[in-house]
């Protein structure tokens with residue numbers, strides 16, 4: 001297929017943190033006034049700016065960056081390329097993809113600093129949304145991490161994912177669901193708490209070059225659309241969590257720690273998942 005360079009001029013960046021260069025421990029990504037988190041925050045900001053630079057150099061005319069990690073206040077107002085708008089704060093219905101509907105189509109989505117799914121082996125800080133709630137997760141029967149679920153949500157809105165960065169397990173998941181995406185490996189995870197890492201500078205150079213390719217790749221890509229109605233099957237960590245989950249409309253109990261979220265489409269399923277995460281955070285605090 002012919003690449004129509006410059007046609008995909010709106011770029012959406014969902015910025016997580018665990019998959020950034022050098023990160024191997026929760027201490028480094030947990031918002032707190034300590035040096036490890038401050039350092040990772042600057043790494044994330046540099047990586048966001050690297051993809052923005054590459055995208056704007058390659059014809060992008062607008063960009064939205066959604067802070068998608070933890071309390072989602074990691075990059076706001078701190079030296080992000082002024083050509084981009086930043087979505088900040090955690091209380092947002094589309095959560096890791098808030099703002100994805102604000103772009104003038106055709107647009108492409110980048111998943112930056114993503115990490116392995118909860119079931120992934122040799123994956124630094126592998127989890128799916130909440131390591132305190134979700135023990136296993138399947139989307140329409142397929143094991144799913146955040147790459148898969150977020151790509152399916154972007155796909156519902158007609159937006160293809162054309163860049164994914166993270167460790168090798170993150171990129172393997174991306175290769176399964178969005179094979180057209182440019183993949184940037186930031187490290188080779190050896191386990192949950194160890195990795196062989198590229199330097200931050202090298203990662204940024206690769207991200208900048210990849211972002212240019214990823215803008216152009218829009219024309220060769222397609223949105224990742226899943227069959228509807230949508231089912232997200234989740235195993236919770238405890239039966240107490242499943243006790244609460246089954247009270248929510250749209251969630252049915254299928255076992256002691258097993259629940260299924262049913263919804264007519266991905267946005268509705270995602271909102272239900274978001275409500276489940278909020279409920280668990282509330283009863284855990």
Ligand SMILES: [Zn+2]
Nearest residue numbers: 016017069070
């Ligand atoms: Zn995160």
